[in-house]
Every structure is written in C-alpha cells, then in structure tokens.
Amino acid sequence: MVFLLAAILVAFVGWFGKKSYTDGNRKLNLFTMISAHTQFLIGLILYFVSPYVQFTSVTMKDTTLRYWTMEHLVMMLFAIVLITVGHSRSKKIVLHDAKFRAVAIAYSLALLVIVAAILQSGRALFGTA
Numbered sequence: 001m002v003f004l005l006a007a008i009l010v011a012f013v014g015w016f017g018k019k020s021y022t023d024g025n026r027k028l029n030l031f032t033m034i035s036a037h038t039q040f041l042i043g044l045i046l047y048f049v050s051p052y053v054q055f056t057s058v059t060m061k062d063t064t065l066r067y068w069t070m071e072h073l074v075m076m077l078f079a080i081v082l083i084t085v086g087h088s089r090s091k092k093i094v095l096h097d098a099k100f101r102a103v104a105i106a107y108s109l110a111l112l113v114i115v116a117a118i119l120q121s122g123r124a125l126f127g128t129a
Contacts, residue, residue: 003032004083004111011104014096021096029103033087036110040080047073067120075117082110 007028014025047053052068059065086106090099 007032015100079110079113
C-alpha cells in the first residue's frame with residue numbers, strides 16, 4: 001500500500017508538474033507492481049486455508065462467506081490487473097507526461113478498488129453488509 005501511494009503521488013506530481021520520467025520513477029512503479037503481486041500471492045495462499053472460504057451451496061446465500069469466497073478475490077485480482085496494465089502501458093509510451101498519466105490513472109483506480117474491498121471486508125466481518 002505504501003509503494004502504491006508513493007507511486008500515485010509521484011505520478012501525479014510528474015504528470016501535472018511536467019517532469020521528466022526517470023529511471024527512479026520506473027523502479028518505483030516496478031517495485032509497486034512486484035509488491036502488489038507478492039501480496040496477491042500471499043493472499044491466494046491464505047484464501048485456500050481461510051475458514052471464511054467455503055465452496056458449498058450455502059456460500060452464495062451468506063454475505064460473509066460470499067464476500068470472502070468470491071467478491072474479495074475478484075476485486076483484488078482486478079486491482080492487480082490495473083496495476084500491471086498501468087506499469088506495462090507506461091513502459092511502452094514515449095512521452096514523459098503520458099507515462100506519468102498512465103501510471104497515475106491505472107494505479108489510482110487500483111487503489112480505489114482496494115479501498116472499496118477493505119471497506120467491504122469490514123462490513124462482511126461485522127455483518128452490516
């Protein structure tokens with residue numbers, strides 16, 4: 001999350017400040033993507049050992065089980081895809097401000113999805129969904 005927030009901040013500053021895209025920017029975006037993928041892999045391991053994840057006919061009727069079995073996984077996968085696409089697009093673009101814009105938009109959307117999933121997880125845990 002720290003890498004993601006830092007990458008978003010740097011991307012918006014670079015985009016609106018008309019800065020040049022440096023090797024440090026590239027590395028920050030790469031480390032952000034790597035850390036997000038690592039966290040996703042750890043999450044997948046936890047997914048298969050979690051007592052909240054159940055593959056039964058009751059799962060879709062119970063909001064907590066449905067959230068942890070389906071919704072959380074899909075939202076995190078979508079966030080990872082956004083981060084990966086943002087990083088990949090920034091590598092292919094030539095103009096500096098367009099590189100920053102690609103990262104800023106994709107990473108911000110990923111952060112929005114992650115925050116929504118975090119807020120939804122609290123509702124699922126406490127039964128207020």
